[in-house]
Amino acid sequence: MQAIILDTETHTLNGQPIEIAYAPIQIADHKITLDKSQLFDQLYSVDEPISYAAMAVHHILESDLIDQPHCTAFKLPEDTVYIIGHNIDYDIRALEKCGVDSANIKAICTLALARLVWPNAEAHNISALIYMISKGSEKAREMIRKAHRADMDIILTANILMHIVHQLKINSIEELYAASEDARIPRSINFGKHRGSAIADLPPDYVQWLLRQDDLDPHLRKALENSTIATH
Secondary structure, eight states, X not given: OOEEEEEEEESSTTOOEEEEEEEEEEEETTEEEXXXXXXXXXXXXXXXXXXXXXHHHHOOOGGGGTTOOXXXXXXXXXXXXXXEETTHHHHHHHHHTTTOOOTTOEEEEHHHHHHHHXXXXXXXXXXXXXXXXXXXXXXXXXXXXXXXXXXXXXXHHHHHHHHHHHHHTOOSHHHHHHHHHHHHSOSBOOSSTTTTOBGGGSOHHHHHHHHTOTTOOHHHHHHHHHHHHHTO
């Protein structure tokens, strides 16, 4: 399982995972193949009660977690290199909270790719994209009614990815990762006193100050470094 689509549901925002699902995926000739027969889906107990706000999203109850293994029991398939997901950094942070080492994982974000492929879409969340792709079909509605559970979110994400791979003419998982990395490099800044400004237009002293911040997003750091090189 070199590449998997993965999704988690967490006990609270940025919390521990109480459901983890994944399925292996392959890419060739602008098409994807998702092996549903190897779909993994497991509920997990965690250290704190599920928040009601999170419960309202995924509808997982405390009673569902009775006798389930603790989330620290989860292990990625041994040969996993690429993990694909919608806003995948959230899921990887959730996995890290249960002891998964993500240091060598290459994350592919379908949210960033969707923004690249459909820049004028009204919204880029999974449900909105599925409705857009299907032009508001009844089948889409049936699928979306089961969304916000990890197993169905994998199927929906794969559906979105199928269109992304076709649109971008992607032939391999390596090409998809490269496209994702490029899509994740911001073109403008979305916080602070220069919010909304293009990276290229930021004052040099502000760029240097940002680059000195230890917790700077790595993709923003790359954008700032690229702009610094371009201006020299």
